[in-house]
Amino acid sequence: MSPSDDEIQTVSQRLERFTGQQLSAMAPLGSEAALFLRAGADALAGGKRLRARFCLTGWRAVAEASGRPAPFTDDVVAAAAALEVFHAAALVHDDLVDNSDTRRGRPAAHRAFEATHTAHTWAGDAAGFGRSAAILLGDLLVAWSDDLFEEGLLASAHAAAARAEYARMRRDVTVGQFLDVAEEAAFITAPDGEHAERALRVASFKSARYSVQQPLLIGAVLAGADAEQYAALSGFGHPLGIAFQLRDDVLGVFGDSAVTGKPVGDDLREGKRTLLVAYTRERLGAGARQLFDELVGDPTLDAGQVAALQGTIVDAGALERVEQLITENAEAADRALRGARLGHGAVGALRDLAQAATARAS
Amino acid sequence: MSPSDDEIQTVSQRLERFTGQQLSAMAPLGSEAALFLRAGADALAGGKRLRARFCLTGWRAVAEASGRPAPFTDDVVAAAAALEVFHAAALVHDDLVDNSDTRRGRPAAHRAFEATHTAHTWAGDAAGFGRSAAILLGDLLVAWSDDLFEEGLLASAHAAAARAEYARMRRDVTVGQFLDVAEEAAFITAPDGEHAERALRVASFKSARYSVQQPLLIGAVLAGADAEQYAALSGFGHPLGIAFQLRDDVLGVFGDSAVTGKPVGDDLREGKRTLLVAYTRERLGAGARQLFDELVGDPTLDAGQVAALQGTIVDAGALERVEQLITENAEAADRALRGARLGHGAVGALRDLAQAATARAS
Numbered sequence: 001m002s003p004s005d006d007e008i009q010t011v012s013q014r015l016e017r018f019t020g021q022q023l024s025a026m027a028p029l030g031s032e033a034a035l036f037l038r039a040g041a042d043a044l045a046g047g048k049r050l051r052a053r054f055c056l057t058g059w060r061a062v063a064e065a066s067g068r069p070a071p072f073t074d075d076v077v078a079a080a081a082a083l084e085v086f087h088a089a090a091l092v093h094d095d096l097v098d099n100s101d102t103r104r105g106r107p108a109a110h111r112a113f114e115a116t117h118t119a120h121t122w123a124g125d126a127a128g129f130g131r132s133a134a135i136l137l138g139d140l141l142v143a144w145s146d147d148l149f150e151e152g153l154l155a156s157a158h159a160a161a162a163r164a165e166y167a168r169m170r171r172d173v174t175v176g177q178f179l180d181v182a183e184e185a186a187f188i189t190a191p192d193g194e195h196a197e198r199a200l201r202v203a204s205f206k207s208a209r210y211s212v213q214q215p216l217l218i219g220a221v222l223a224g225a226d227a228e229q230y231a232a233l234s235g236f237g238h239p240l241g242i243a244f245q246l247r248d249d250v251l252g253v254f255g256d257s258a259v260t261g262k263p264v265g266d267d268l269r270e271g272k273r274t275l276l277v278a279y280t281r282e283r284l285g286a287g288a289r290q291l292f293d294e295l296v297g298d299p300t301l302d303a304g305q306v307a308a309l310q311g312t313i314v315d316a317g318a319l320e321r322v323e324q325l326i327t328e329n330a331e332a333a334d335r336a337l338r339g340a341r342l343g344h345g346a347v348g349a350l351r352d353l354a355q356a357a358t359a360r361a362s
Numbered sequence: 363m364s365p366s367d368d369e370i371q372t373v374s375q376r377l378e379r380f381t382g383q384q385l386s387a388m389a390p391l392g393s394e395a396a397l398f399l400r401a402g403a404d405a406l407a408g409g410k411r412l413r414a415r416f417c418l419t420g421w422r423a424v425a426e427a428s429g430r431p432a433p434f435t436d437d438v439v440a441a442a443a444a445l446e447v448f449h450a451a452a453l454v455h456d457d458l459v460d461n462s463d464t465r466r467g468r469p470a471a472h473r474a475f476e477a478t479h480t481a482h483t484w485a486g487d488a489a490g491f492g493r494s495a496a497i498l499l500g501d502l503l504v505a506w507s508d509d510l511f512e513e514g515l516l517a518s519a520h521a522a523a524a525r526a527e528y529a530r531m532r533r534d535v536t537v538g539q540f541l542d543v544a545e546e547a548a549f550i551t552a553p554d555g556e557h558a559e560r561a562l563r564v565a566s567f568k569s570a571r572y573s574v575q576q577p578l579l580i581g582a583v584l585a586g587a588d589a590e591q592y593a594a595l596s597g598f599g600h601p602l603g604i605a606f607q608l609r610d611d612v613l614g615v616f617g618d619s620a621v622t623g624k625p626v627g628d629d630l631r632e633g634k635r636t637l638l639v640a641y642t643r644e645r646l647g648a649g650a651r652q653l654f655d656e657l658v659g660d661p662t663l664d665a666g667q668v669a670a671l672q673g674t675i676v677d678a679g680a681l682e683r684v685e686q687l688i689t690e691n692a693e694a695a696d697r698a699l700r701g702a703r704l705g706h707g708a709v710g711a712l713r714d715l716a717q718a719a720t721a722r723a724s
Contacts, residue, residue, distance in 0.1 A: 026537060029563065032544040033537055093501060097494040122547035124633065124659065129547050132459040135497060136540045139455060142504055143532040150525060163512060170505040175388060175395055178498045182394040185484035185491050201391065271486065297486065 010072065011052045014081040015044050018148050035116065036133070039109060040140050043088040046104040050357070051087055051215040052080035054237070057349045058219030062229050064343020076222045078152025079162065082145045083215050089141030090173065092134055097181060098270060105261060110134035161221045169214035176205025183273040184297065192289075195278035200242070203275065207248070208241025212357070228341060235336030236350065243329035244357040246322050249274040251362070254310060254319070259362045265306035271297025275325070279318035288312075330358045372434065373414045376443040377406050380510050397478065398495070401471060402502050405450040408466040412719070413449055413577040414442035416599070419711045420581030424591050426705020438584045440514025441524065444507045445577050451503030452535065454496055459543060460632060467623060472496035523583045531576035538567025545635040546659065554651075557640035562604070565637065569610070570603025574719070590703060597698030598712065605691035606719040608684050611636040613724070616672060616681070621724045627668035633659025637687070641680035650674075692720045 019041040026033050059076040063069065094100070095108035102108055107115065114130030122129070149166060153159040180202045183190075190198060216237045220230060251260055252267030253276055267274060277296060281289050295301065295309055313319055333354055337347050381403040388395050421438040425431065456462070457470035464470055469477065476492030484491070511528060515521040542564045549557060578599045582592060613622055614629030615638055629636060639658060643651050657663065657671055675681055695716055699709050 022533075029537065029541070029567075030560075032541055032548055036537060036540045036544070093497050097497060099490075117547055120548065120551060123550040123655075124547050128461075129543065132543050133540060135455050135458060135500075136536055136543065138497075139500070139504070140533070140536045140540075142501070143529070143536055146508065147529050147533070150529065154522070160516070167505070167509050167512065171384075171502070171509070174498055174502045174505055175391065175398060178398045178495060178502075179391070179394055181491065181494050181498065182398070185479055185486050186394055186482065188485040189482060198392075205391075293485075 007056055007070075007072070008049050008052065010077055011049065011056070011080045011084065014074075014077050014148075015084065018081065018085075018144070018151070019044065022144065036137065036140070039112065039133075039137055040144065042112075043092055043109055043137065043141060044085060046106075047084070047087070049084060050353075051083040051211060053353060054212055054215040055080040055083055055219040057346050057353065058216035058225075058233055059223045060219075061233065061342040061346035061350065062220045062223035062225045064346050065229065065341050066224070068223075069343070069345075073156075073222075075152040075156035075158075075162070076219055078148050079166075079218050079222060080215075082149035082152070082166075083218070085141055085148055086145035086170070089138045089145060090177070092138040092141060094177070096131060096134055096138075097177075108134075109137050113137075156222060158222050158224055162218055165214060165218045165221055169210055169218070172205050172214070173210035176202060176207070176210065180206050180272070184271045187273045188293070192281060195273065195281060196275060199273055199275040199278045202273075203242055203245040203249075204238070207245035208238050210241075212241030212244060213237030232336055232340035232342060236333045236354075238333075239329040239336070240333035240354050240357065243326045243333065243354075246275060246326045246329070247358050247360060249276050250319065250322060250326075251360075253313065256361065261362065264303070265301065265309065268296055268306060268309050269299050269301050276313055276318050276322055279321050280313045280316040283316035283318070284312075326358055330354060369418055369432075369434070370411050370414065372439055373411065373418070373442045373446065376436075376439050376510075377446065380443065380447075380506070380513070381406065384506065398499065398502070401474065401495075401499055402506065404474075405454055405471055405499065405503060406447060408468075409446070409449070411446060412715075413445040413573060415715060416574055416577035417442040417445055417581040419708050419715065420578035420587075420595055421585045422581075423595065423704040423708035423712065424582045424585035424587045426708050427591065427703050428586070430585075431705070431707075435518075435584075437514040437518035437520075437524070438581055440510055441528075441580050441584060442577075444511035444514070444528075445580070447503055447510055448507035448532070451500045451507060452539070454500040454503060456539070458493060458496055458500075459539075470496075471499050475499075518584060520584050520586055524580055527576060527580045527583055531572055531580070534567050534576070535572035538564060538569070538572065542568050542634070546633045549635045550655070554643060557635065557643060558637060561635055561637040561640045564635075565604055565607040565611075566600070569607035570600050572603075574603035574606060575599030594698055594702035594704060598695045598716075601691040601698070602695035602716050602719065605688045605695065605716075608637060608688045608691070609720050609722060611638050612681065612684060612688075613722075615675060618723065623724065626665070627663065627671065630658055630668060630671050631661050631663050638675055638680050638684055641683050642675045642678040645678035645680070646674075688720055692716060 023034065023037050023041065026037055056072060056076060059072065060070065091103055092109045095103055096110055100108050101111050110130040113133035114126045117126040117129045153162060156162065183198060183202060187195060213234060216233050217230065220233050225233070249267065252272065253265060255262070255264065257264045281292060284292055292312060295305060334351065337350065385396065385399050385403065388399055418434060418438060421434065422432065453465060454471045457465055458472055462470050463473050472492040475495035476488045479488040479491045515524060518524065545560060545564060552560060575596060578595050579592065582595050587595070611629065614634065614636070615627060617626065619626045643654060646654055654674060657667060696713065699712060
């Protein structure tokens with residue numbers, strides 16, 4: 001059984017307790033500060049809580065094997081909550097980077113601040129204010145994630161090891177995000193034969209480590225994982241994270257907009273240089289490849305052009321190759337768990353999470 | 363004697379050791395990652411190292427009083443270096459918020475990334491890439507500052523207390539920066555009688571705590587300051603930090619561009635709602651106040667308009683009142699040190715730093 005809604009509820013309550021304390025502490029600063037902190041609390045609402053789930057389950061996998069089942073201790077609940085705060089920070093900045101207007105069905109932070117500016121009839125440029133405020137909101141959320149994580153570590157026997165995992169996660173994802181943004185620009189000068197390897201590197205840093213492997217390991221380390229348990233969870237988390245990102249790539253091109261909540265072919269308009277794109281280009285002649293490069297990243301693509309690009313990707317065998325890679329990575333993840341000295345209940349939960357992450361439709 | 367160039371050299375060497383390790387660790391990731399990390403290292407060059415100086419001197423003030431003079435231990439050197447990394451992060455994001463093209467005599471990070479994009483003949487919009495990359499660079503530098511701070515704390519007996527000071531600093535400055543940005547928009551709907559108080563609140567959070575008080579206290583805590591020493595340094599740091607910011611405000615309106623390196627009246631074009639502006643508005647009639655509000659924040663102000671605004675500020679007595687407040691705060695800072703059980707050499711250094719911070723011309 002994957003982490004139940006009750007367990008995730010514990011994380012949400014921890015988040016609410018933390019943001020409540022922050023809002024109280026800053027209340028004497030007046031209404032603009034309150035508005036800023038409230039935006040921080042709002043940014044934490046919703047989402048799949050994927051990272052929190054992996055963190056809790058990583059902890060359980062080790063704790064159960066040592067005969068210490070749930071309830072969760074505060075260090076892992078705070079860590080799971082901190083991962084969600086950090087992710088909210090990343091999304092606030094990501095929406096600026098991608099110029100996205102919506103997030104989780106609501107206005108992106110910079111657009112919400114813009115609307116606040118307009119509603120208050122403040123002076124100056126509302127859109128500029130929105131972007132500036134969102135940069136600072138992301139910074140506030142990063143600070144909050146650290147503070148929450150450290151609150152949990154105050155009574156933890158494994159603080160130094162958990163802190164090191166968390167620090168690695170933060171560096172890796174930031175570099176990964178840069179490589180992702182850079183690839184949309186730099187692909188044009190990179191040797192064609194290296195595109196697939198480069199796309200997989202972005203998937204590893206931006207997603208596999210950040211969304212799956214490191215959250216699992218942070219939880220495991222907090223439960224006192226030994227080297228063997230650590231290696232098993234690490235060996236499960238990375239390929240699963242790759243499969244997760246590749247599924248995301250497929251949905252970004254072929255996903256049903258009614259289910260994903262995003263326009264069909266959104267990744268194509270954004271110009272994301274995913275493995276699907278890299279594999280497709282390998283099979284195109286020089287002329288077709290140039291045409292393909294010109295269309296991918298054109299924000300004005302219409303439905304017909306999206307369909308043509310989808311057809312090209314399918315015809316090049318790229319979709320099939322990526323689906324195959326998803327399967328292989330999911331299998332590799334599963335193999336890593338076999339025979340590992342991890343709690344049976346938690347291993348079942350990990351398999352459920354793996355299934356949900358790689359077979360999902362949204 | 364204020365922290366000598368030798369002492370600051372120790373901080374610079376610590377920074378170089380850290381960035382060297384980061385670059386080596388990420389070297390397998392290829393040229394784009396190297397370019398990103400190199401931009402991080404570049405962002406650490408130059409500057410007055412004000413925060414590092416206060417941190418080192420706060421440590422010395424306590425260590426000397428306990429009969430433990432320099433050499434500095436790694437925890438305080440790493441903390442001083444981490445403060446400079448955090449400040450570099452803040453400046454990278456600040457230059458985006460303020461649309462500033464230059465920093466420390468070189469292109470701002472977003473403009474440098476834009477130039478990189480152009481020089482590599484990469485695909486897409488160079489300016490958009492520059493802004494996205496700079497958001498992520500600020501995030502990387504925040505992560506680095508934490509990592510460097512924690513490296514120092516590994517062998518520190520005062521890790522938890524130092525961590526709490528550092529966390530408070532980060533929250534306060536981020537909220538302060540938001541209040542600063544918000545005030546440029548929200549002043550228009552705030553009661554006129556509250557503008558001065560609001561400007562002083564921004565100065566306290568964005569600058570007094572961040573630039574002076576907290577760096578001092580982080581150093582002091584790492585040296586094991588007792589409650590009395592902590593209170594003395596806190597009572598010195600805050601008024602000095604206010605005086606420091608008010609001097610900055612005066613230079614932002616009246617500074618000699620040949621010395622400050624910024625155009626005369628830069629703060630007026632940016633629309634910063636400083637105490638100078640608040641005091642001036644208090645003395646203007648409704649009509650003149652509206653005219654004043656329309657000019658402050660106009661990026662196209664010419665030299666004649668800047669001179670007219672300067673004249674208005676002087677005639678309203680605002681410059682004189684702010685200069686008076688700088689003097690009063692500097693005196694209050696000085697009084698806080700009297701009779702405190704702090705090392706004599708370090709107290710002398712603090713007085714030198716105070717003198718340099720409040721009487722400077724750039």
